[in-house]
Amino acid sequence: MSKVPGLFLACCIIPLLAAWLVLRSGWQPDTTTNQGRFLGQEIRLNVPEQVHKAWFIALNQPGDCNQACLGQSELMDQLVVALGKHRQQVGLLLLGEGQSEVASVIPEAPVLSPGAFYLVDKRGLVVLEYLPQQDQTANRVLLKGLLKDLKKLLSYERSSSGGGQ
Template sequence: MSSRKFLALFLLCALVPLAAAWASLRFGWFSAAPTVNHGEWLSQELRLLPAPEHGGGQWHLVYVPALEGELAERSEQALLILQQLHVGLGRKQTRVQALVLAAENPAARVRFPHVEWQAAQVSDATLQGRIVLVDPRGLALLRYAVEPGPEQAQRVAGDIRSDLLRLMNYDRSGV
């Protein structure tokens, strides 16, 4: 085989896949795979909690109640989801903290011993009335809408659990 023939075959083998990839992107033949996560990723970086000084902090499931006029039923539903998620994590619950960020301690929180309260006012409207998944460095990652009704609450809890366990498995900060 001559060197010219080899060079032509080599270029053909290299350029045909590149041209096919370019054509599939250019003409819309490529469809992106569905996302694996169930929550809604935040579009901007938001530090919801202070970063731990010594590193290796906990994951947080944070409920941010709406500032005004939120239904008590929805707030109680969110607390129930946080309680069930924390208890359902089993041996991994030491790595996760369920938390409510509100100006005042919700009265319904008394019935949910695994959910803690921290005095804070979150002014970001995109997080109000939602459960937020926060990484060990304090960055808010995913948010989930709290919907009334036991079927919807069960679906939301399953979505949060799935995303949380996946992220905890991929996390290397505690290693």
């Protein structure tokens, strides 16, 4: 009977000690599986009241946007096609003063990078940033990464909500 409490304590203390050692030594993975960059500060947007949208893809296009920044709106149109079956779950936002047939236009957020794409949750929290590249081919690769991240998030949301909406 005296072995049971000792075994119980060992089962509790050894994992805690191992976790403490890992955190203390700085032995943590340097890479992540996401393609975008997490923001360092919390930024919220006023997203349209669309209950059926799980995520939003936002393009920041302020009034003083340069030519490279304006080229990003062409990629926004391509996103509509690339979303495929996920189009019903994802809303598109244009941050700024532009016009769009495929995206809802909301006021710009000055703290966000011009021409960058962002993944935004349904509550308006900006989660991931995808900075524009000078080369259009690099921008297409960037958008493939955005779509890959978005599909992971949609899959996670579907599994955590009990199999669908």
